[in-house]
Amino acid sequence: RKATAEQVIRAMESDVNPFNKQPHKPQYKRLLERRKELPVFGQMSEFLKMFTQNQIVVVVGETGSGKTTQIPQLVCYSDLPHTKGQIVACTQPRRVAAMSVAERVANEMDVSLGKEVGYSIRFEDMNEPGATFLKYMTDHTLLREAMNDPDLKQYSTIILDEAHERTLATDLLMAFLKDLAQRRSDLKLVVMSATLDAHKFQKYLSIAGPSKPAPLFKIHGRTHPVEVFYTQEPEPDYIEAAIRTVLMIHRAEGPGDILLFLTGEEEIEDACRRIKFEADDLANQDPQSIGPLVCIPLYSSLPPQQQQRIFDPAPPSRAPSGPPGRKVVVSTNIAETSLTIDGIVYVVDPGLSQVKVYNPRIRFESLLVSPISKASAQQRAGRAGRTRPGKCFRLYMQKDFETELEEQTHPEILRTNLANAVLELAKLGVKDLIHFDYVDAPAPESLMRALELLNYLAALDDEGNLTPLGAMMADFPLDSQMAKMLIVSPEFNCSDEILTIVAMLSVPSVWRRLPNQQKEADVAKALLTIPDGDHLTLLNVYNSYISNKHDRNWCWNNYLGARALQEAENVRAQLQRTMERYDIELVTTQDERKLWQSIRKALVCGFFMQVAHKEGEKGGYLTVKDNQVVSLHPSCGLDSSPEWVIFNEFILTTKPYIRTVTEVRPEWLLEFAPNYFDLSTFPAGETKRALQSVLKKRTLKAVDGTGTGSVSTRSNK
Ligand code: ADP
Ligand code: MG
Numbered sequence: 001r002k003a004t005a006e007q008v009i010r011a012m013e014s015d016v017n018p019f020n021k022q023p024h025k026p027q028y029k030r031l032l033e034r035r036k037e038l039p040v041f042g043q044m045s046e047f048l049k050m051f052t053q054n055q056i057v058v059v060v061g062e063t064g065s066g067k068t069t070q071i072p073q074l075v076c077y078s079d080l081p082h083t084k085g086q087i088v089a090c091t092q093p094r095r096v097a098a099m100s101v102a103e104r105v106a107n108e109m110d111v112s113l114g115k116e117v118g119y120s121i122r123f124e125d126m127n128e129p130g131a132t133f134l135k136y137m138t139d140h141t142l143l144r145e146a147m148n149d150p151d152l153k154q155y156s157t158i159i160l161d162e163a164h165e166r167t168l169a170t171d172l173l174m175a176f177l178k179d180l181a182q183r184r185s186d187l188k189l190v191v192m193s194a195t196l197d198a199h200k201f202q203k204y205l206s207i208a209g210p211s212k213p214a215p216l217f218k219i220h221g222r223t224h225p226v227e228v229f230y231t232q233e234p235e236p237d238y239i240e241a242a243i244r245t246v247l248m249i250h251r252a253e254g255p256g257d258i259l260l261f262l263t264g265e266e267e268i269e270d271a272c273r274r275i276k277f278e279a280d281d282l283a284n285q286d287p288q289s290i291g292p293l294v295c296i297p298l299y300s301s302l303p304p305q306q307q308q309r310i311f312d313p314a315p316p317s318r319a320p321s322g323p324p325g326r327k328v329v330v331s332t333n334i335a336e337t338s339l340t341i342d343g344i345v346y347v348v349d350p351g352l353s354q355v356k357v358y359n360p361r362i363r364f365e366s367l368l369v370s371p372i373s374k375a376s377a378q379q380r381a382g383r384a385g386r387t388r389p390g391k392c393f394r395l396y397m398q399k400d401f402e403t404e405l406e407e408q409t410h411p412e413i414l415r416t417n418l419a420n421a422v423l424e425l426a427k428l429g430v431k432d433l434i435h436f437d438y439v440d441a442p443a444p445e446s447l448m449r450a451l452e453l454l455n456y457l458a459a460l461d462d463e464g465n466l467t468p469l470g471a472m473m474a475d476f477p478l479d480s481q482m483a484k485m486l487i488v489s490p491e492f493n494c495s496d497e498i499l500t501i502v503a504m505l506s507v508p509s510v511w512r513r514l515p516n517q518q519k520e521a522d523v524a525k526a527l528l529t530i531p532d533g534d535h536l537t538l539l540n541v542y543n544s545y546i547s548n549k550h551d552r553n554w555c556w557n558n559y560l561g562a563r564a565l566q567e568a569e570n571v572r573a574q575l576q577r578t579m580e581r582y583d584i585e586l587v588t589t590q591d592e593r594k595l596w597q598s599i600r601k602a603l604v605c606g607f608f609m610q611v612a613h614k615e616g617e618k619g620g621y622l623t624v625k626d627n628q629v630v631s632l633h634p635s636c637g638l639d640s641s642p643e644w645v646i647f648n649e650f651i652l653t654t655k656p657y658i659r660t661v662t663e664v665r666p667e668w669l670l671e672f673a674p675n676y677f678d679l680s681t682f683p684a685g686e687t688k689r690a691l692q693s694v695l696k697k698r699t700l701k702a703v704d705g706t707g708t709g710s711v712s713t714r715s716n717k
């Protein structure tokens with residue numbers, strides 16, 4: 001009864017779409033011809049056989065061989081999920097990839113995006129229950145679904161894509177699904193990876209017995225040789241060097257598109273402007289030999305329509321016999337394996353990427369620009385050899401490649417804050433976090449730190465069991481600290497405002513600060529700033545956006561990102577729905593002064609572990625307990641440097657900064673987080689002395705009978 005390759009091909013070539021019984025649009029056949037050229041197509045029969053005979057299959061194949069777009073379709077032909085009200089899921093570590101691939105596959109299958117083929121990412125669902133049978137989703141979204149439906153009953157097959165990236169969510173899912181597969185014999189699991197050493201996954205997924213590793217389906221990619229060049233000297237400025245190299249290729253090399261890897265949005269936008277400027281200049285000087293160039297940015301916060309531009313063909317030459325046009329894509333690691341851009345012949349690789357690093361000692365997670373691994377460098381070079389022999393220009397020395405780079409990228413579980421993961425595992429029903437069957441076990445210190453934080457937040461009790469509050473927190477797609485703050489905010493009569501602040505903290509920055517208009521942007525920002533705290537400023541921005549009726553011109557004139565604000569509105573609505581499910585009321589306070597104070601108190605309930613105390617007169621701060629020296633970020637809108645502040649983020653650029661900062665009172669720390677601010681556990685120092693004197697005053701007042709005591713206190717346990 002299971003589909004064979006001949007049957008699948010016949011169904012694909014039929015004039016009627018087997019999935020919705022509609023006649024095919026003309027473009028369907030054209031796309032089908034393109035798909036037939038993909039390496040995976042030639043091995044369809046082999047795949048279907050292995051897939052039907054095994055519960056778990058590991059798939060490896062070069063980037064661009066057709067794993068992400070074709071394997072899920074083949075699985076649909078085999079599972080026929082649409083006839084059984086089931087769904088085939090394919091996870092992606094990145095939102096961009098989930099959205100863009102879903103759209104592509106909907107086109108290839110000649111069905112509607114959001115109907116038969118859909119996607120789910122945090123805060124955005126493009127599915128139709130009952131109609132969607134193939135769903136691309138972020139790994140994290142599926143993990144969250146599993147928390148509420150531990151059997152994932154609606155899924156017939158789950159495909160974990162890009163497993164080689166070893167994101168925290170994919171790792172946890174793999175462990176969870178390995179266990180689920182043993183409980184649900186009808187569930188199939190496919191784990192796909194772009195790197196060729198899949199033995200680790202095969203061994204890990206050997207549920208048929210330790211001597212029987214999961215079978216491997218290997219796609220034989222057709223790749224062309226890529227010549228690799230290194231610099232002779234270290235490059236002092238990699239952006240400068242990258243731009244120079246792109247222009248050198250444009251001037252001196254044959255036709256073919258260029259892919260440049262940089263680390264983040266700002267850097268990418270800036271490089272695009274500079275490349276465009278210089279390339280136009282070159283072309284004007286010498287239109288006979290230098291063709292037109294388009295420069296296309298690619299990073300995760302880019303609007304989806306703009307992301308699609310990477311698939312546009314290079315611009316045509318200006319004159320019939322003139323030099324050909326060239327496309328330059330400037331991308332973060334998204335283009336390393338997640339999205340394949342055809343036509344790339346040249347890769348420029350500065351050897352860096354932005355990674356999240358966590359220091360459990362000081363409990364800080366930060367984004368750092370760090371050297372990539374050898375495996376990543378090889379993937380990047382491979383992008384140049386998709387269609388014909390290519391060239392890869394590494395902007396570092398060969399000896400550094402050989403001696404300085406790590407072999408593989410570290411799995412995220414080894415370098416991240418595990419608080420959310422631990423909460424999610426607890427909600428998934430994992431009792432013993434230490435002996436859980438991880439693909440790679442995290443450092444015990446990171447686990448302890450996570451358990452400790454969740455205990456302080458009262459999400460886990462002293463025995464490590466999930467509390468009712470913790471179960472509720474896990475249901476919010478938010479950081480545990482934010483979830484806690486939102487849940488307790490009605491007690492302070494400001495849940496309406498905290499909801500807005502949480503939404504604003506969950507979207508990309510709303511401040512537009514273009515390099516040539518920084519002064520104007522800063523003036524506009526000052527007008528919206530509330531000096532008591534950046535959190536209040538965010539609230540003010542959002543409220544002004546709403547009272548100006550979502551006007552794009554208003555956003556533009558105030559140097560604000562309309563898209564980010566719109567997204568905040570969407571996020572807010574989604575979170576509000578989760579609040580309603582738990583009967584968490586939306587309440588507010590009329591008196592603005594009182595309201596602001598209540599908001600600052602609610603902030604303490606979530607972020608009491610992110611407090612800094614001013615040390616000395618120079619405006620320097622020391623984080624509480626961890627004693628990290630930090631400064632207020634230049635973007636901070638406080639009009640003074642208050643003694644105590646709470647912060648949302650720690651960032652390390654030229655020096656350690658805290659960003660999005662609000663003034664708090666020390667008595668709130670003692671009142672709302674007594675367990676954390678238990679002074680007997682504090683290291684000696686100025687902070688402890690300051691808190692001790694507050695405590696003394698408080699006791700005196702209490703004896704006096706003049707203490708406030710009006711706010712309903714909520715201890716943190
Ligand atoms: P893999 O997952 O093995 O890296 P993919 O399935 O992502 O391979 O890619 C297969 C082919 O589909 C590639 O040639 C890629 O360029 C093409 N492709 C994927 N998405 C799109 C899109 N949105 N528009 C045009 N081509 C696309
Ligand atoms: Mg892929």
